[in-house]
Amino acid sequence: MRVLISGGAGFIGSHLCDYLLKKGDKVICLDNLLTGKKENINHLLKDKNFKFINQDITEDFSFPGKIDAICHLASAASPKDYLKFPIETLKAGSAGTLNLLELSRKKKAIFLLASTSEVYGDPKISPQKEDYRGNVNCIGPRSCYDEAKRFAEALTIAYHRKHSLEVRIARIFNTYGPRMKKDDGRVIPTFICQSLKNEPLTVFGKGNQTRSFCYISDLIEGLYTLLITPDLIRGRARINEPVNLGNPSELKIIGLAKKVIALSKSKSSLTYKPLPVDDPRRRCPDIKRAKELLGWQPKVNLEEGLKRTITWFKK
Ligand code: UDP
Secondary structure: OEEEEEOOOOHHHHHHHHHHHHOOOEEEEEEOOOOOOHHHOHHHOOOOOEEEEEOOOOOOOOOOOOOOEEEEOOOOOOHHHHHHOHHHHHHHHOHHHHHHHHHHHHHOOEEEEEEEHHHHEOOOOOOEOOOOOOEOOOOOOOHHHHHHHHHHHHHHHHHHHHHOOOEEEEEEOOEEOOOOOOOOOOHHHHHHHHHHOOOOEEEEOOOOOEEEOEEHHHHHHHHHHHHHOOOOOOOOOOOOOEEEEOOOOEEEHHHHHHHHHHHOOOOOOEEEEOOOOOOOOOOOEOOHHHHHHHOOOOOOOHHHHHHHHHHHHHO
16 A cells, blocks of 8 residues: 555654554655654655655645555644644644545545544543543633544545545544653653653642553554455444544553552652643543454553553663
């Protein structure tokens, strides 16, 4: 396949580039480097099957030649980043998604949208199933991300219905691993860096809110399987509808803090900071659909994934 990846220099995007190249595919990576980093793809620049283009996908652009698949991952994704770039985040989900869907339609390329568990907002039911409609504050601080992704899903399914475009919608739950930015504010890189410096870990609220963390290699396998699993196979009729991808093992943030301190053999203590506005109290994916449609489920448990990530941050 010749695959175009928007946001290919980001955390998840760059791992997807690596994976596709290893499978023998050709990869065109588009990124405007607003939150992505050239370091994530420097090792790929000499590969003849890899091409990097510094492109803002919210602007008009064309692309020559055949493309088999478009994976749309471009967006600020950490709360700190999207609070800093709210308009850019809304544009990436709206204008950016529209531009890439149009390109998919012209090229007859399959379109994969990287959506998010944030479409469920602060959920009133747990675990979250794909048919849960969510509890989102449309003018809250997280709305620039949540509503951008909800709009992107609506646009994607409209292209499927109106133009019979082959689409995939991955609702990605918290994912972690090497190449996360140490200062992007997300809880795992923050806790690991604080632990390695023996500084207090900043727990927001009382740390009773939960998350479910998926290791990057598991997520990438899920995304790839979703991309290549064909439509119109009996029992797979819902492959064009959203699919949760995440690790269903749920824990409290306070538990995560203690685990990170123990695994990094740190002398850090805990310090408590106010809970951010609209911070979801629970988050846990129901992955029955992914299991049934894709035969996929995560393999790397939290302890193993954290050890690998700590080792990477140490380096
Ligand atoms: N969090 C925390 N301390 C930090 C950063 C985050 O306690 O230094 C909490 C945050 O309030 C949230 C959870 O960890 O409940 C996950 O936050 P993150 O920013 O990683 O992702 P989110 O799931 O909120 O998008």
